[in-house]
Structure formats: structure tokens, C-alpha cells
Amino acid sequence: MFFFAFISLVFSFTNFSKCDIPRIRGVSIAKTSLYPPGEHFTCLDGSRTIKFSQLNDDFCDCPDNSDEPGTSACPGGSFHCANLYHRPKTIGSSRVNDGICDCCDGSDEYIQNLGAKCENTCLEKGREEREKTKARQELLKKGGLIKNEMIMRGKALKVERASKLLELEKRKSEADGIKVEKEKIKHEVESLENEALSVYREMEERDKAKQEEINIQEAENTFISYDTNGDGVVDVQEIQSNLALDKDRDGVVTEDEALYFLDDKETIDLEYFKSNAWSRIKSQLMIKDGSFPPPEEDGKETAELENTRDEEEGEQEEEEEETGEGEVEEQQTTRQEEIQYDPQTQQLIDQANQARNELSEAERVIREIENEIKDLSDLESREYGASEEFASLSGECFDYEDREYIYKLCPFERASQQPKNGGSETRLGAWDKWIGSDDNKYSRMMYNGGATCWNGPQRSADVHVECGLENKLTAVSEPNRCEYSFTFQTPAACEHHSEHHSENHDEL
Numbered sequence: 001m002f003f004f005a006f007i008s009l010v011f012s013f014t015n016f017s018k019c020d021i022p023r024i025r026g027v028s029i030a031k032t033s034l035y036p037p038g039e040h041f042t043c044l045d046g047s048r049t050i051k052f053s054q055l056n057d058d059f060c061d062c063p064d065n066s067d068e069p070g071t072s073a074c075p076g077g078s079f080h081c082a083n084l085y086h087r088p089k090t091i092g093s094s095r096v097n098d099g100i101c102d103c104c105d106g107s108d109e110y111i112q113n114l115g116a117k118c119e120n121t122c123l124e125k126g127r128e129e130r131e132k133t134k135a136r137q138e139l140l141k142k143g144g145l146i147k148n149e150m151i152m153r154g155k156a157l158k159v160e161r162a163s164k165l166l167e168l169e170k171r172k173s174e175a176d177g178i179k180v181e182k183e184k185i186k187h188e189v190e191s192l193e194n195e196a197l198s199v200y201r202e203m204e205e206r207d208k209a210k211q212e213e214i215n216i217q218e219a220e221n222t223f224i225s226y227d228t229n230g231d232g233v234v235d236v237q238e239i240q241s242n243l244a245l246d247k248d249r250d251g252v253v254t255e256d257e258a259l260y261f262l263d264d265k266e267t268i269d270l271e272y273f274k275s276n277a278w279s280r281i282k283s284q285l286m287i288k289d290g291s292f293p294p295p296e297e298d299g300k301e302t303a304e305l306e307n308t309r310d311e312e313e314g315e316q317e318e319e320e321e322e323t324g325e326g327e328v329e330e331q332q333t334t335r336q337e338e339i340q341y342d343p344q345t346q347q348l349i350d351q352a353n354q355a356r357n358e359l360s361e362a363e364r365v366i367r368e369i370e371n372e373i374k375d376l377s378d379l380e381s382r383e384y385g386a387s388e389e390f391a392s393l394s395g396e397c398f399d400y401e402d403r404e405y406i407y408k409l410c411p412f413e414r415a416s417q418q419p420k421n422g423g424s425e426t427r428l429g430a431w432d433k434w435i436g437s438d439d440n441k442y443s444r445m446m447y448n449g450g451a452t453c454w455n456g457p458q459r460s461a462d463v464h465v466e467c468g469l470e471n472k473l474t475a476v477s478e479p480n481r482c483e484y485s486f487t488f489q490t491p492a493a494c495e496h497h498s499e500h501h502s503e504n505h506d507e508l
């Protein structure tokens with residue numbers, strides 16, 4: 001009787017069939033050799049030697065708990081269930097005979113009168129798991145075949161990109177050559193144009209100087225004619241006696257009107273008249289004799305003239321700036337536009353214009369090629385998996401609909417969201433990088449920098465990439481505010497080797 005109780009405590013009978021040495025309860029096969037039958041047992045940490053009968057005697061003798069692998073006597077110990085036909089499991093020793101079935105073979109509940117009666121469900125559970133594993137293996141196998149095709153396509157795309165880049169670089173260097181040529185032509189033609197135009201510019205200068213001389217003479221004559229009492233200054237009364245200066249044409253030159261032409265001074269001398277008053281008086285005189293359009297209303301006149309002047313000023317020589325009021329210049333501008341060049345000069349101008357156009361066209365072509373190169377380099381810099389398996393997904397988009405939204409994932413580009421009732425699209429993020437674990441980097445994609453949430457951060461999408469036979473967005477959620485989680489299935493993620501099912505081989 002005592003012997004039987006001893007045996008039942010120390011050994012578990014379940015695994016007898018396979019082993020020559022009876023197995024100590026709660027010890028895995030791998031560790032059985034650490035419990036050799038004999039008179040004594042030495043704790044696994046070597047700290048104590050006890051009688052063999054003290055193994056699993058429901059009293060904790062070893063400081064490292066190693067004498068009680070099959071009971072709950074040592075609080076920090078652990079118990080190993082063999083779980084034949086399923087997966088072995090190690091549980092805390094406090095769960096031994098605690099009335100709850102923790103092991104599918106029921107081995108943790110071996111004292112029947114404690115209440116728990118554990119059926120051995122390992123066979124059933126093992127079968128379920130094996131079926132699952134088998135289905136998984138089949139998925140991985142089928143997916144793996146598609147993945148191989150994706151790898152081939154990805155590698156072909158890489159070659160394509162490389163040859164496209166070569167071609168673009170060739171076109172770029174040709175375009176650079178053309179630009180240099182066009183620059184040279186422009187330089188040559190412009191120097192001829194410049195030479196021909198210099199004759200006209202000198203003529204203009206002379207003409208301008210002559211006009212200026214006439215203008216000054218006219219100013220002096222006018223001053224003298226206004227200075228009726230000959231005291232060398234023109235005053236308000238003298239201005240008032242000239243009806244030509246009746247600005248508002250009411251028949252009287254008021255004191256205010258006179259002061260306007262005198263630049264708000266009581267009297268002005270010849271120098272001041274020429275430099276500050278003359279341009280106003282001159283415009284008034286021109287309006288009066290009809291050589292200048294009359295003002296519509298005070299104030300607006302100057303503004304409008306200024307505008308016209310600004311528009312035309314751009315095409316003129318810079319030296320003409322700051323030569324005084326706009327009105328006089330306006331006349332000169334009009335004169336300048338009327339210049340007729342001799343046929344030879346006109347031909348040179350036309351040639352120069354053409355050369356300038358051809359150069360900007362050559363520059364435009366270069367910019368275009370450079371943009372293409374940049375786009376291609378951007379594509380090239382992205383990581384498309386360990387063997388280019390994800391590359392063929394670039395340029396495609398996948399949708400997922402829930403009750404309210406249509407979500408869109410364009411791999412390596414962006415993630416977005418659009419309300420089904422027709423609102424506008426919200427950017428959830430642009431492609432950033434792979435953020436999977438160390439052993440499988442290509443299991444998660446990060447899309448960052450999406451539209452900013454009201455009073456919150458920028459949106460982002462974390463895309464979990466799983467093995468599936470089709471490229472498909474299968475789930476979208478928002479686990480944290482503005483942080484979206486996508487699940488994307490693709491054969492490109494079918495990894496044959498990443499499954500671990502080796503552990504239960506030693507028990508089976």
C-alpha cells in the first residue's frame with residue numbers, strides 16, 4: 001500500500017510505454033536524466049543531497065525547488081505536462097492539484113479526491129492544431145508559389161527601372177549639350193542684336209536729351225510769363241491769373257488750385273519751379289490744349305497714370321526711373337513703342353528672340369528629365385522586401401469598406417479615408433518605412449504625416465501585412481485617435497520558414 005502510494009507520487013505512468021527509465025512526475029523527457037534512480041538525489045543546483053524518497057514527497061527540500069517537480073510543495077517550482085499527441089506545456093507548480101485542469105492530458109490533477117476530474121483531450125486538441133497547421137502550411141505553400149511570381153516581377157521591375165534610369169541619364173546629357181549650344185547661339189546673336197540696337201539707343205538718348213532741353217526751356221519761358229511783376233518768384237496771385245490752370249474748369253483759379261501748382265508754397269523761384277512745380281503745370285497745360293486725356297476726378301487721375309506707367313516701365317531701360325512725374329514719361333513711352341527698326345536690325349531682334357526661346361525650351365526639357373529622374377530615384381529608394389516581392393504592389397491601390405468609410409491603401413505611396421456619403425478624401429499618411437520585428441521586418445508598413453486631426457496630431461496608418469492568396473485589404477480600425485491600423489493580405493508575405501512547429505516533435 002505504502003509502496004504503491006510512493007510510486008504514484010514519484011512516477012507518472014502515462015509515458016511508461018516509451019521509456020526504459022520510469023519518468024519522474026512533472027519532469028520533461030529532456031530533463032529525465034537529471035533524476036537518475038538511486039539511493040540519493042542531489043538538488044539540481046548542487047546545494048543539497050537528499051534521499052531519493054524525498055523526491056515529490058510533497059515537502060520542499062531543495063532551495064532550487066528541484067525535488068518537487070510533480071507537486072505544489074515548492075512555491076516557485078514548475079510542472080511539466082507531457083501532453084502526448086498535443087504540445088507539452090510547463091505550468092507553475094501552484095497549479096498542480098489545484099482543482100483546475102491545466103494540462104490537456106490531465107496530469108496536473110492526479111489526486112482524484114481533490115475534485116477535478118480531467119479528461120485527456122490532447123488527442124482531439126492535437127488533431128485540431130495539426131489540421132490548422134496543415135491548412136496554414138497549404139496556404140503558405142500556395143502563397144509561396146504566387147510569391148515566387150511576385151519576386152520575378154519585382155526583379156524585372158528593378159531591371160526596368162535601372163534601364164529607364166540609364167536612358168534618362170543619356171537623354172539628360174544630350175539635353176545638357178543642346179543647352180550649351182543654345183546658350184552659345186543666344187550669346188552670339190544677342191551681341192549682334194545689342195550692337196544694332198545701340199545705334200537706336202544712342203538716338204533715343206539724344207532725342208531724350210533734346211526733349212529735356214526743350215522741356216527746361218519751356219519751363220523757363222513759362223516761369224517768366226507767369227512772373228508778371230518780374231520779381232524772380234511766382235506767387236499765388238500770379239498763378240491765379242492764368243485761366244489755363246483752372247483745374248476743375250469752373251471759370252476761376254482758386255487759391256487752393258494755385259497752391260496745388262505751387263506745391264503748397266506761397267512763392268517759388270525758378271529752380272523750385274523747374275524741379276517741383278513744372279511737371280504738374282505741364283500736364284495741366286497738355287490737358288488744356290488737348291494733347292493729354294483730361295482727368296475724370298481728382299486723385300484717381302494720378303493713380304491710373306501710375307498704373308499704366310508701372311506696366312510699361314518693366315520693358316524699359318532702368319535709367320528712366322526716377323526722372324520725375326509719370327505724366328511726361330508717358331509721352332516718351334508712347335514714342336518709344338513707335339520705333340521702327342530697319343529690316344536688318346529687326347531681323348537680328350527676331351533671331352535673338354528665337355534664340356532666347358530655344359534656350360528656355362532646352363532648359364524646360366532638362367527640368368522635365370530631371371523630374372523624371374527624381375521620381376524614378378524615389379521609387380528606387382523604396383525597399384520592396386528581401387527579394388523585391390512587394391515591388392509589383394507599387395502603383396496599385398486597394399479598398400476596404402466599413403459602414404461609414406472607404407479606406408484606400410496604395411502601397412509605398414499613401415493611405416486614405418473617404419466618407420461613403422460623398423465627403424472629400426482625408427489623407428491618413430504617406431509611405432514612410434517598414435517597421436516589422438527584427439525577425440520579420442516586412443510584416444508592418446508605416447504611413448505617416450497624414451492630415452492633422454482637429455486639436456490633435458497628424459494622422460498615421462500602421463499596416464499589418466499578412467500572408468494571403470490575394471492582395472487584399474481585410475480590416476481597418478482606429479485603435480487610438482488618429483492612429484489607424486490596417487490589415488493587408490498578400491502572397492508576398494507568405495514566409496515558409498517563419499513557422500515554428502518543431503517543439504512537439506520530441507514528444508510525438
Ligand SMILES: [Ca+2]
Nearest residue numbers: 054057059061
Ligand atoms: Ca521533497
Ligand SMILES: [Ca+2]
Nearest residue numbers: 095098100108
Ligand atoms: Ca491544475
Ligand SMILES: [Ca+2]
Nearest residue numbers: 227229231233
Ligand atoms: Ca512775381
Ligand SMILES: [Ca+2]
Nearest residue numbers: 246252253254
Ligand atoms: Ca477753378
